[in-house]
Amino acid sequence: MANRKDFNVVVVGQNGRLQYEAALFAASFRAANPKFKGRLFVAEPQPGPKWSGNPKMGDGEVRALLERLKVEIVPFEARHFGQDYPYGNKIEMLTALPKGEPFVFFDTDTLVLDDIAQVPFDFDRPSASLKVEGTWPQIELYGPGYGAIWKSLYDRFGLDFNSSLDESQPDEYWRRYLYFNAGFFYYTCPHVFGERFLHYALEIRDNPPEELVCQVMDPWLDQVALPLVIHSLSGGREALEPGWLDGRTTCHxxxxxxxxxxxxxxxxxxxxxxxxxxxxxxxxxxxxxxxxxxxxxxxxxxxxxxxxxxxxxxxxxxxxxxxxxxxxxx
Known part of the structure; x- marks a missing residue:
C-alpha cells in the first residue's frame, strides 16, 4: 500500500534562467494545487568560494512573485560542486530541507498540470524520471561494456547488481540497466537521500572504478549516482506507476x-x-x-x-x- 504522507515540493532557483523557470513552476503548481497541504520550496545557493559570482536570484520581482505564491526560499551552501558542476545543486540542497519530511524534487523546467496529491507516491520506495535516453555510459570499441561498467559501481558501494537489472531487456542494451533522468526524484527524508547522493557522487567523481577510466562524467555525474542511491534505498523503476509524472500531472x-x-x-x-x-x-x-x-x-x-x-x-x-x-x- 502506498505511503500517503503529506509531503513537500522543491526546485532550485538561482540567478539567470533558473529563477524565471522557478517562478513559472510555482505559478503552475499553485494553479493546479490550490489545496496542497505541504510546503513549496525554492532552494537557493548562497555566495561562496565555489561560485565565481553571486548565484542568488537577482530579480527582485521574481522574489516578490514567489512570496505572493507562498513559496519558501531556503538557502543552502555549495561545499563540493557549485560553479564547476551546477547540477550538484540538486544534491547539496537536500539537507537544507526539513529532516524527516517526505519530499519531491523537480527540475525548474517543469510545468505542473494537475493535482500532485493524486500521484500514488510510496515515499519509502524512491524512484525518478524514466523519460531518459541512453546518454551514459558511452561504450568504447575496446573498453568494458554496459554490464561491466555498471557492475563496477554497484560493487563499489556494496549493492546487489543483479536485482537492479530489467531482465526483459537484452544483455548489453542500455535499458537493461537502471538509469534515470534526474528531472524528478523523491523519498521519505531529504537528509538520508541527500547524504547518500552526495557520498556516491563524490566517490564516483574523485575515486572512480577503473572501468570508468574512459567515461566522461560531466554532465552525467548526478544521473550516474542517482540509480545507485535509489536502488540502495529499496526503490527502482517500478516504484511509481507510469503516466503520472512526465505525463498527466507534470511536463518536463x-x-x-x-x-x-x-x-x-x-x-x-x-x-x-x-x-x-x-x-x-x-x-x-x-x-x-x-x-x-x-x-x-x-x-x-x-x-x-x-x-x-x-x-x-x-x-x-x-x-x-x-x-x-x-x-x-x-
Whole structure:
C-alpha cells in the first residue's frame, strides 16, 4: 500500500534562467494545487568560494512573485560542486530541507498540470524520471561494456547488481540497466537521500572504478549516482506507476521551444493560462525567451512547424529546425 504522507515540493532557483523557470513552476503548481497541504520550496545557493559570482536570484520581482505564491526560499551552501558542476545543486540542497519530511524534487523546467496529491507516491520506495535516453555510459570499441561498467559501481558501494537489472531487456542494451533522468526524484527524508547522493557522487567523481577510466562524467555525474542511491534505498523503476509524472500531472519541457514544438495542446493551454494574469506576466516578461515565446507569438510559430502526430524521432532534428527558423530561444 502506498505511503500517503503529506509531503513537500522543491526546485532550485538561482540567478539567470533558473529563477524565471522557478517562478513559472510555482505559478503552475499553485494553479493546479490550490489545496496542497505541504510546503513549496525554492532552494537557493548562497555566495561562496565555489561560485565565481553571486548565484542568488537577482530579480527582485521574481522574489516578490514567489512570496505572493507562498513559496519558501531556503538557502543552502555549495561545499563540493557549485560553479564547476551546477547540477550538484540538486544534491547539496537536500539537507537544507526539513529532516524527516517526505519530499519531491523537480527540475525548474517543469510545468505542473494537475493535482500532485493524486500521484500514488510510496515515499519509502524512491524512484525518478524514466523519460531518459541512453546518454551514459558511452561504450568504447575496446573498453568494458554496459554490464561491466555498471557492475563496477554497484560493487563499489556494496549493492546487489543483479536485482537492479530489467531482465526483459537484452544483455548489453542500455535499458537493461537502471538509469534515470534526474528531472524528478523523491523519498521519505531529504537528509538520508541527500547524504547518500552526495557520498556516491563524490566517490564516483574523485575515486572512480577503473572501468570508468574512459567515461566522461560531466554532465552525467548526478544521473550516474542517482540509480545507485535509489536502488540502495529499496526503490527502482517500478516504484511509481507510469503516466503520472512526465505525463498527466507534470511536463518536463526542458526548454520552451521544445514545449511548443512537441507537447500536447493541453500542456500549451496550461502554460498560457498560468501566465495570463498580469502579476505573473510582468515578471516572466523580464526573461527574453519567455517574453518572445509566450507573449510575442514565437511559440505559436514554433508549434506550426511540427505535426505532433509525426514528430522527428530524434530530438536533435527538432532542435536543428528551430535553430534554422531562429526560434531556438533559451
Amino acid at each position: 519541457y526542458r526548454v520552451l521551444p521544445l514545449l511548443y514544438a512537441r507537447e500536447s495542446d493541453r500542456v500549451v493551454k496550461v502554460l498560457e493560462e498560468v501566465t495570463t494574469p498580469n502579476w505573473v506576466k510582468k515578471v516572466l516578461k523580464g526573461y527574453e525567451p519567455m517574453r518572445r515565446m509566450i507573449f510575442q507569438g514565437k511559440g505559436e510559430k514554433a508549434r506550426a512547424l511540427f505535426d505532433r502526430a509525426d514528430l522527428p524521432r530524434r530530438e536533435q532534428a527538432i532542435r536543428n529546425r528551430l535553430k534554422r527558423e531562429k526560434l531556438w530561444l533559451r
